[in-house]
Amino acid sequence: MAPDGWQEQAQGLPLAAGGRLNRSDALTRLHHGLAHFAVENAADGIVWLRRDGSHEYANTAICRMLDYDRDDLMRRTVYDVCVGFTPSLWQEHWEALKQAGSMCFEAELWMADGRTLPVEINANFLAHEGREFNCASVRDITERKQAEEALNRSDWLLRIAGQAANIGGWAVDLQSGRILWSDQVCAIHDMPAGTTPTVDEGISYYAPEWREHVRKLFDRCANDGTPFDEEFELNTALGRRIWVRTMGEAVRDASGTITQVQGAFQDITEQKDVKRTLDQSRRYFQELADAMPISVWVADGNGHLFYGNTTLMTYSGLNRADLSGAGWMAAIHPDDRERVSRAWDRSVRTGREYSIEFRVHSQYDEAYRWHLVKAVPVRDDEGTIVRWYGTATDIHARRENEEKITRLALYDPLTGLPNRRLLQDRLHHAMSAAVRHHSGGAVLFLDLDNFKNLNDTLGHDEGDALLGEVARRLLACLREEDTVARFGGDEFVIVINNLEQAADLAAVQAESVGHDILATLNAPYQLGDHWRHITPSIGITLLGDPDDTVNDLLKRADFAMYQAKAAGRNTLRLFDPDMQATVNARIELGTRMRAALERGEFEPYYQAQVNAGGQITGAEALARWNDPEHGVIAPAQFIPVAEDTGLIIDLGAAMLEAACHQLARWARDVDTATLSVSVNISAQQFQHPDFVSRVQTTLRRTGAPPDRLNLEITESLLLHDTEEAIHRMMALKRHGIGFSLDDFGTGYSSLYYLKRLPLDQIKIDQRFVRDVLTDPNDAVIVRTIILLAQSLGLEAIAEGVETEDIHRFLEQTGCQAFQGYLFGDPQPATDFTNALRQALSQPAP
């Protein structure tokens, strides 16, 4: 059955429209109608074109294809529709078509909106009743073109990729035994494109040592289909030695028979070089890092360790797995871990360099050693930290040295106890802690009784051993939070913390500790083969007054210690208000003395010294304070305070100056020209660095004759630095100045020193002189001293000679010089001179 509407549609068919069909023949009409219907509704576009390029007919499909309505299209020519056709070209095309009858070609047509459409045109030449037509069917080939384009593009990409990666394909037809190489494979072999070598030829390119292996791989693949993918060295046709990667697999036909072996082939020389360089630098880094004597490590941007060199791993005994997480913490001293972890987290968070010292466990000696650990961040282009490079350097020796230096600076080398400096610091802390914690505390000042005597008798080694043992016993008596320090030679200071805040309770506690110490130190000491005995005197003062200074406390404890000594030794005394009153009085006296010194209220009195013939040979200058309020004050009251406050240096200088002036005056007078003057020199004054030059300057300024100046020194002055003392004495001795050793017999002079000192005179202390007639011991001592002086070629002078009987005894014993009330009291210079003149003017009895 014919479709509906075919009759109307048949009217538009060119031939029907031409009216040349046999209208009477219905069947023919039917055929025509159907043909027209088919043409009109064909999927392809159909156009009939005349020789002049105009349209005879255009079906619906072509109108839809080009987006024209039919009338519009019919009005247009082939030049308007077909891209590239000009009238002359069209004529050429027409003639060619006429000649060929039909042609198939691709073209582009203009669409109504100006776009172009790729089409395939099937043109047929039709001549009918004297008219000629180009009947063309037009097919939209957009999709095909796009597919072709995509194919071309991927083909191109594949080629480019192949070239870039230097990779190509190959296939061996097992039948022919020839290899088909892709162009890229040919190029890799330095062979022209299209080369198809035999399998043997192909294998012959491989380096000789690889050929057998390649052959085996190929044969196995060809025989049982085992694929391969390996790297080989190969010599190209131009003799280049390169590295290639050859991959092969078997291809089977429908029956499963292997017909072909094919694969890919890649020049990997460059990768190999890069890899070799990379491997090499990795190896260099590894070797370098492992050869370094310091530990080297690397962490990621989050601070997780992932690499440690051999030094680190073997030193710490860690393994690689320990590095991740916080495993490495195990190698750090437990006391340092928190500090280390906090610092590392901070660095990772802030990106700031890491530098810290801590102790790392060494598996060699199972000990912790100090390390300086540093790390620097490495950032990417965006500034994000991607890695941390770290080092750990063993600084144990340095730390030990530092500790040693600290120990030397703050600890006493003999006993290992804190020294005076550290004590002051500890005491300061104890004072603040007591205020802060509302607690009490105490300072104990301990001095060993007669230690110097023992030290001189036993020798210094035993003395040192004794001090060491005392230190150990003291430590054993105290708690860890307390401090025992060596304050000086045989002086120790103990700071006790955390006592009751109430003073009376704290005093009881401190005294209890003091008694423990007394008992402990009283136990005999075994030194070498001998048992020795020594006792301490202890002074105690309490912490608690916020206005106290460290010095106040030490002075109070020291003062109390002297009270303990005065009370008979081997006992303790607590500093009490009466002592405070004495201390206050001494402080006040010090202040007054300072002012008095500035006002020149000190004056030397002179006490005569006579020889065996009773003639006055000189005088000792003895300081007096002419206090306008209290009258003349004797040295016993102010010399100890002057020693305590350091004023003794200025006072001594003033006395020396005055005595030298007097000496110069006497030297100018014939009656007194031969007089000498003895001046007392305190230890502090003597030890002053400028002492020698000050004496010389004083002599120069005053014009006093040096050979008439006699300096009286005490043994305490020699205890500090005997060699230096001898050196200074020698220096002054060279100027003619004489030396007298005062209070001889009361100290601990060793005969060894006595022999070496440039002395002229030994002064026999008045304590022996006083009872020389009643105390046989004193008599023996005095005799011994006189003998000793004689044997050393020194003059012995007895002081404190009050009676004729004593004078006679001394004379008979061999003493040649005397001083004492028997010959005159200390007097002001004028009185002394007047008395001397008067004595001279009187006729001899």
Ligand SMILES: Nc1nc2c(ncn2[C@@H]2O[C@@H]3COP(=O)(O)O[C@H]4[C@@H](O)[C@H](n5cnc6c(=O)[nH]c(N)nc65)O[C@@H]4COP(=O)(O)O[C@H]3[C@H]2O)c(=O)[nH]1
């Ligand atoms: N019982 C008794 N005593 C007698 C007799 N004859 C003299 N004296 C006293 O004995 C002391 C002798 O002086 P010293 O042993 O050097 O002892 C001196 C000396 O160590 C010290 N001193 C005095 N002036 C100075 C000075 O300018 N510088 C220093 N560093 N010390 C001084 O003060 C000490 C005491 O001096 P002074 O009170 O003047 O006491 C003097 C003197 O007055 C006597 O027959 N019987």
